[in-house]
Amino acid sequence: MKRIIIKNGQVVSPRSVEKCDILIEDEKIVEVAPEISVDGAEVMDASGKLVFPGFIDPHTHLDLTTGTCHTADDFKSGTLGAIAGGTTTILDFATQERGETLEEGLNHWFAMSEGVCSCDYGFHMAISDWNDTTRRELVDMRARGVSSFKFYMAYPSLRCDDRSIFEALEAIDAMGGLSCMHCENGDLVEALTAEQRELGHLTPAAHPLSRPxxxxxxxxxxxxxxAEAAGAPAYVVHLSTARGLSHCLAARDRGQQVLIETCPQYLALDDSCYTDDFESAKYVFAPPARKKVDQAALWQAITEDVVDTVGSDHCSFNMVGGKDAGMADFSQIPNGMPGVETRPLLMYTLGVATGRMTSGQMAALLSENPARIFGMYPRKGVIAPGSDADVVIWDPEARGTIHYADLYMNVDYNPYEGMATVGRADTVVLRGQVVVENGVVIQEDCGRYIPREACVAEHVGS
Structure with a gap:
């Protein structure tokens, strides 16, 4: 039996930050106490460090093709980036293409991910073709550990009509699942995009104008x-606007269960990043970066525990051989940006280090809340006896600068290039195995598929 004791660290949870030791036996945490001593155990000194539960990214797109372009990161490079940044579990979006069954879509994602992941992983199932076969397959998805499902209100090849969404929400809720929604009015996006093109606005500066x-x-x-009509809970992915936030809060006031996810890009960037210079194609993602007033509203919502999770929406395309497909027409630039590796670093730098949020709130947003919501708690998301030994030893004194060439993500740029950062994931333990030391990945391909239980669609903020 392999034993590790992490000593003298400040163990972070949403409720407390306490100096504790952690005893790990093989893959599990077996004890958390002020002082632990076990003969023969390997000792890791975390003095001066924060000790977080392994971070969970509930929103990634790895090894994804748009039909004309493929993401720069597959499951190999994407999960290397994840674990290097302290993310020990990702939830990627397996996607049912039109005409496919859910089983065919999920099997494709299993084939891409098996044996190459450096962090643990699970799948949401993105449904693009709602029909009687799809309805029957929901039970099969639950049996395979998939308990959350995504729908799109935009993108012609993916979006579902309102009736299909209503029927699906009823069926998913009845089996303990949760719906997640990409909320953009697809018809308006297409009309406004056509309008910008007709006006001769073809540079990245037109991107936010096409998706206001x-x-x-x-x-x-x-x-x-x-969701109200279906009597089902709702999970809004990548919320970007103050106005959308107000709708979520109004629904909560009506008694609906509404879960809110936002992303670091909506907290770090604003629409001034879009210019006529094609370099700003680096910031073409959807929804786009918003106004400073939206950014401020989202930070306030985080401070007040209104937001439930922070996902990366990692969907990386290289500038060369990817985004440059839209050099003559902004609407041909593939939407997406890298983020799975830098998400914890950005949230600490922009949030904890500035006083906008506490380390406990970071543990809630990046660890415990996604674990609870998506059916992995208490196996994941918490440092407690019986939980998987997924631990991030975070150095709050570290200082650095983001350079794409220094990252594990396989992308030829980074949207935060040159940003000064505070803190870093110094050591990462995945199910009892040290996989990152001094910020460097020392063990690859250690990830496992994590089947999930029923989702818990309860907002637990203040």
């Missing part, structure tokens, strides 16, 4: 109305 804030807000409001 009200396009998200309308879709959020409609999704919440559909």
């Amino acid at each position: 804030g009200f396009v998200e807000a309308e879709a959020v409001d409609r999704y919440l109305a559909i």
Whole structure:
């Protein structure tokens, strides 16, 4: 039996930060106490460090093809980046293409991920073709550990109509699942994109004009109305606007269970990043970066425990051989940006280090809440006896600068290039195995598929 004791660290949870020792036996945490001593155990000194539960990224897109372009990161490079940054579990979006069964879509994602992941992983199932066969397959998905499902209100090849969403929400809720929604009005996006092109606006500066804030807000409001009709909880992915946030809060006031996810890009960037210079194609993602007032509203929501999770929405495309497909027309730039590796670093730098949030709130947003919501708690998301020994020893004194060439992600740029950072994941333990030391990955391909239980769609903020 392999034993490790992590000593003298400040163990972080949403409720406390306490100096404790952690005893790990093989893959599990067996004791958390002020002082632990076991003969023969390997001792790791975490003095001066924060000790977080392994971070969970509930929103990644790895090894994804758009039909014309493929992401720069597959499961090999994407999960290397994840674990290097302290993310010990990701939830990726397996996608049912039109005409496919859910089983075919899920099997494809299993084939891409098996044996090459450096962090643990699970799948949401993205449904693009709702029909009687899909309905029957929901039970099979639950049996294979998939308990959350994504729908799109935008993108012609993916989006579902309101009736299909309503029927699916009823069926998913009945089996202990949770719906997650990409909220943009697809018809408006297409009309506004065509309008920009007709005006001759073809540079990345037209991107936010083709997907303005009200396009998200309308879709959020409609999704919440559909969820209300279905009597089902709602999870809004990558919320970017103050107006969309207000719709979520109004629904909560009505008694609906509404879960809110945002992303670091909506907290770090604003729409001034879009210019006529094609270099700003680096910031073409959807929804786009918003106004400073939206950014401020989202930070306030984090401070007040209104937001439930922070995902990366990692969907990386190289500038060369990817985004440059849209050099003559912004609408041909593939939407997405890298983020799985830098998400914890950005949240600590921009949030904890500035006083916008506490380390406990970071543990809630990046660890415990996604574990609870998506059916992995208490196996994941907490440092407690019986939990998987997924631990991040975080150095709050570290200082650095983001350079894409220094990262494990396989992308030829980084949207935060040159940003000064505070803190870093110094040591990462995945199910009892030290996989990162001094910020360097020392063990690869150690990840396992994590089947999930029923989702828990309860907002637990203040």
